[in-house]
Ligand SMILES: Nc1ncnc2c1ncn2[C@@H]1O[C@H](COP(=O)(O)OP(=O)(O)OP(=O)(O)O)[C@@H](O)[C@H]1O
């Protein structure tokens with residue numbers, strides 16, 4: 001699906017900062033039109049650098065980027081006109097009013113004034129009541145909304161959200177995801193980075209994992225979950241045991257400190273999960289069971305696994 | 312040309328002027344008025360006429376130039392430095408606008424502001440000293456040209472500066488001395504020959520001299536040379552701005 005209609009195509013992009021630090025090795029990535037793409041990676045992985053290169057804020061060292069088919073250097077006007085960016089840092093003006101700063105953003109992108117559109121954006125973000133307030137009088141969460149409103153003021157076809165939920169309360173987060181879904185429904189492509197991995201899991205169509213300046217994995221979220229998904233079987237015991245019986249040593253079981261729960265991790269893709277044999281051996285060892293529970297590993301588990309074993 | 316973007320930036324910059332009206336307009340007017348009182352009325356009454364012009368009137372063009380230079384530079388420098396400082400520059404860099412458009416907007420706003428200020432100071436001067444302007448059109452040309460040139464210069468400083476200290480360093484260490492030694496308060500004919508020659512390396516001399524010519528029809532330096540030097544400095548600033556934008560100097564990593 002992804003390869004068919006890339007609205008953003010990143011090819012052979014690398015970045016070495018003036019300090020000599022190589023923030024991106026060679027990155028190739030296509031973003032499909034209309035999808036929600038989550039870029040996951042630990043601090044310093046190069047997420048912001050990559051986004052900044054696509055948006056024209058940072059010069060790349062090598063490679064090419066096209067947005068909607070336009071090269072973002074030689075045809076920067078056309079490329080940038082398609083993009084809305086919500087930066088990671090809360091960088092806003094201070095003395096301007098919300099309305100002025102949003103109108104300013106629309107003007108910067110060369111679009112003719114459209115008060116009705118701006119009103120809709122501000123209302124969607126619950127900023128309408130604050131439109132005449134100076135930005136510096138707003139709370140941090142409100143300022144983040146202002147940044148989103150600025151990015152949406154010029155009706156972008158691709159929206160970059162660089163860690164949009166950092167320092168944001170539950171309500172705003174919910175509003176934000178609602179907005180993201182609505183944007184997606186209207187055909188906007190969304191690229192987001194986040195540290196709240198469960199959100200990527202909830203929101204994204206595809207996930208890219210970036211670590212130390214390299215994209216180590218790009219996958220449909222469902223596929224990723226299936227492929228790398230390990231399941232855990234939690235076995236609750238009738239009576240606590242003090243130590244692991246000899247007979248079960250081969251299973252690599254984890255025993256909870258209170259001795260009531262055994263945890264067995266297995267690969268859902270493997271030919272044999274080993275569950276049947278384990279249950280038989282448990283029975284043979286005279287251990288009585290109270291309950292069984294399985295848990296699919298989350299994206300976070302997958303992610304931690306990848307980065308740990310990671311290249 | 313993305314005219315809407317130019318207008319958006321220009322408008323935002325002018326809004327900043329309105330917010331800081333006191334600092335931008337009122338304080339230079341007050342300090343200039345003080346100059347008139349002290350040098351024009353108090354001391355000036357004891358200084359004999361220079362080339363048949365009363366001292367109070369003689370210093371008017373120089374004083375206007377003084378404000379015009381410092382205001383053009385500081386307005387433009389601050390205008391571009393501030394977004395860099397707080398990080399809002401990201402929006403300019405990510406917008407579908409060319410560097411030329413950014414320059415036109417910022418420099419245009421700073422020059423507008425400085426020109427308005429120059430005219431206000433001129434009006435103030437009429438309250439203190441009898442004045443005549445022999446070549447009002449040339450005067451306006453000098454006013455606007457100087458405002459634009461030094462706004463460009465300020466823009467360069469604003470991009471070069473990576474802290475507030477540097478932002479003030481050039482105006483303080485270079486521009487103020489050059490302006491004071493640029494013949495604002497005296498005719499360079501009054502200097503000993505050696506210093507007269509040294510002075511000719513000071514670009515401000517040409518500005519003040521040419522500007523004074525537009526008022527009184529006489530000057531230290533031929534007005535054509537003055538105009539030529541002003542254009543030369545303008546060309547130099549344009550060249551530097553062009554280079555900055557070709558290389559992304561201090562704007563992009
Ligand atoms: N201007 C710069 N000069 C030198 N190195 C930089 C610069 N900006 C970023 N880096 C380095 O590049 C690497 C990637 O930074 P980047 O901001 O892209 O990471 P990130 O994935 O966005 O991290 P985070 O999750 O913390 O936001 C980091 O090691 C950072 O220190």
Ligand SMILES: [Mg+2]
Pocket residue numbers: 047048049088162
């Ligand atoms: Mg980041």
